[in-house]
Amino acid sequence: MNNFTINEIVEKFNLKVQYESAKEPINKRVISSIGTNRGGLELTGFKTKQVSRSRRIILLSSKESEYIASLKKTDYNNHFKNILEDHIPGIFVTPNFKYIKELCAFAKEIKSTVPIIEVSFFTSEFAATVSIYIVECLAEIKRVHGTLVNIFGYGVLIMGESGIGKSETTLELIRNGHLFIGDDSIDILKINNKLVGKVNPPVKNLIEIRGIGILDVTKMYGYHVIMHESQINLIISLNRIESEDWSKIDRLGDQNDFETYFEIKIPKTIIPVSPGRNLADLIESAVISLKLKNEGQDATSQFQARIISDLTKK
Template identity: 40%
Template sequence: MTKFIVKDIVDKFGYDVLAGKDGINRAVKIYGINRPGLELAGFDFEKNNINRRVILLSNKEQLFVNTLSEKVKKERYEYILNENIPMIILTEKFTDKILLEIAEKHSCPVVRASNITTSRLYQLVLEFFDEHFAPATEEHASLINVFGKGILLRGKSGIGKSEMTLELIKKNHLFVGDDRIIIKQRNNRLYGQSHEMLKNLIEVRGLGILDLSKIYGLQVLLDETKIDLVIELIHLDDEQYKSIDRLGIEYKYIKILDTKVPIITVPVTYGRNVSELVETAVSKLKLDEAGISCLKILQERFEEYSK
């Protein structure tokens, strides 16, 4: 994971830096935002913790410090402004200039967020934190978005994942990545994207490395997709083939980063149009999510026919 610094947050949201510009490259090591009510009251049980959260000061903190004398304010600000705090974010409702003076002395960046409510600011910053602190893993697979569903194509090397991905792209589905897929877990959901080094690239045996942005244009590309289904491609002579549930009564699940995701196994052989099978698998997934079971329809017909 690349180093996450205060400047990343400032650049992302366009915050105005009011003090402590010398500390703009401080590392942000801990997920979360702290509203320092206890610290401003003089109690800080994490005083010696070297990894601290970003601090957010807004209306309720301003109302509290207004009750303090200037001497006490300085003491409290000195108490919380140490080298371990990455930065302080102020809303428009926090306007104490004494904080800025002390922050400048400690080279602690203080930034101003304008034209935004505290709750919305909190939400947006944490969503940005998710991108850097979310658990991640890497899969050797292809990732494509089919009918709005993220499909992770897995299988042994040479089984044809990249060729099937190309077929799906020709059918107007969206390409996310090939070969090295970075998977992150956010809010107990899985999201996949291409490894930065291989972005927009796909390797096809016999053709080599292809840049899909140059061949098909940017309209076929998607930076990231939620992973809704894993499709495991196997050869007909693979031992797994014997254990495939032909009726597909219920999905099997695998766990990736502690999140369960449905998986189906699709046999691959010459002359079999696997790209259409992938589209059909996604359509079936959508029907199942809507509570429509094709097997149940068959059972109902069988019962009606048996009467």
């Protein structure tokens, strides 16, 4: 997300802005670094040389309140000044910080551009929640054409040329009890060294079926079949194939194939499409096969080992 601002967090978590500069309102205060900083060191006057930390938000709570309480009242403003410098995107204050009025008054006095936002819930809860949100908003994104479903707990990205049957197969998977994330336009994000898939918001809950049109999955099957996002564990590539090409298909499944996004490899299974094949059943089988392999149960390897063992005995 470009130009991710303090305003995004305020609206997302329904927070109350206690101080905002008319010169630079919260929708202009850009966040460019992942994570949050507790304000203790900044209050003491310590200044980090790590540029990557300079655009993190500041969180003030009980420990910072205790530190301020240990000072003389005449010294408050000297320490407040350290956290009201322009490079800090914003200051978030929990109920445990008892000096929000004094902080806002001084910010107004010096005409600081750093907004001060009151948080209604407590430190650990807010820090964890807002950190995840910032990570998602600043994550690298690649948009792909495909359909994303969650099958037996595995996120499966179904890809293939237009009209090959991705959406129709997805409807059958939903009827089989699996969860729908999105169709047609999927955003792939790199979060905590994992690939997470989400639907592009304009097509949320929608699926397009050729000859019928655009359908709302929630209206057809209910909200219980919808999943907001999912880690991507497997890519299924549906490939149209002619009869003479069947000899080229990997029959044993021992040819490992991968798709790479943001330097992360995701297992890829190519499923040939031809009349009479039940694609939903095949995709379910591919997921079960991957789950078994991840648990150390590889039928192909066991079969090959058995053959080698029999040949060695002879």
